[in-house]
Amino acid sequence: MGLRLKPTQRQRRLGHELRKLREAAGMGAAEACERAGLNKPHLSHIEAGRTACPEPRLRALLSAYGCSDTTLTKALIELTNATGKGWWRAYRDTVDDRGQDLAELESTTTAYRAFDWLHVPGLLQTPAYMRALFTKENPGDDGDLDAYAGFRLRRQRVLTERPAPTFEAVIHEAAFHMGFVDRETMLGQLDHLVELARLPQVSIRLLPFRCAAYPATPGSPFTIHDASAPELSTVYVEQPNTPLFLCDPWHVEHFAADFARISGISLEPLDPGAAGEQSSLGLIQHLRYVL
The missing domain is CATH 3.30.870 (Endonuclease; Chain A)
Known part of the structure; x- marks a missing residue:
């Protein structure tokens, strides 16, 4: 799948929030990738909103970051599962x-x-x-x-x-x-x-x-x-x-x-x-x- 040339606000927001959670956990990109089974370019594209983050991958990242807020987790899942085709x-x-x-x-x-x-x-x-x-x-x-x-x-x-x-x-x-x-x-x-x-x-x-x-x-x-x-x-x-x-x-x-x-x-x-x-x-x- 190619990279998005013009991510939507929702897609950029999801990546922004994942980066915030990673940084709040005091975790560098290399460690996050190792824990979630990703490579650094892929994580970079996710955080920039240039590529999708399927729910299983999202859950893996949230687990790596120690996110235990169920309300936030549910909202982020809704963001990643949204199609934007309203x-x-x-x-x-x-x-x-x-x-x-x-x-x-x-x-x-x-x-x-x-x-x-x-x-x-x-x-x-x-x-x-x-x-x-x-x-x-x-x-x-x-x-x-x-x-x-x-x-x-x-x-x-x-x-x-x-x-x-x-x-x-x-x-x-x-x-x-x-x-x-x-x-x-x-x-x-x-x-x-x-x-x-x-x-x-x-x-x-x-x-x-x-x-x-x-x-x-x-x-x-x-x-x-x-x-x-x-x-x-x-x-x-x-x-x-x-x-x-x-x-x-x-x-x-x-x-x-x-x-x-x-x-x-x-x-x-x-x-x-x-x-x-x-x-x-x-x-x-x-x-x-x-x-």
Whole structure:
């Protein structure tokens, strides 16, 4: 079997985690190969995600590294046994590798924590809103727009399919004043957020301009994707050119702390039945009049 020229995020992540376990065990590549019955080039390719690691070989490596965490072991086995041939493959001619990797990551996410100051998070967008966004970012024919919108709409089904993950979002008020969306589209988006807040697993907070403390928000929108094994949690950072998948524990801890801090100074979660000037619903009602 030839080596992969373009490993997916899942394949790279599996190799990254195996290397971390080896290094945590204080084991060099030569010793690991001797214990697991591999040669050094093969192990190097596994750790780089360039070649597969069948379950028996994975178990041999985990045993050599002294990994006794059953939750982590189960999650790594699921990574190595995954085929990557999910619904997102139908969009491979339209959506780039990063988009494909994101959809695959979302298929295993157990909980989301998202912050955005520029847009409404993608999983919460209406079709009209996303089409306005795509038109500004990627001018092209309607066929492209339909494909991009269809891909994002399909991604949104993770919020309602069972078992549905929890989704916590903090959206800065600035996101509702961006000029790429007309008033009618934005009003529809605000109504959509109120409806989504009725889902028991969805929590949406708004961070107003007049917050009680200096927000010191991160420079880029981000989403923390929690995994069944905490070690496999990932931060997805949106950037103008190439989005980032960050998986080192200190990255996850840093962004988790940022999210907790921002949540703490935001308005109370959006509750369709609880109005009030100092609530997220109150801010949405205000935005309906000032936009």
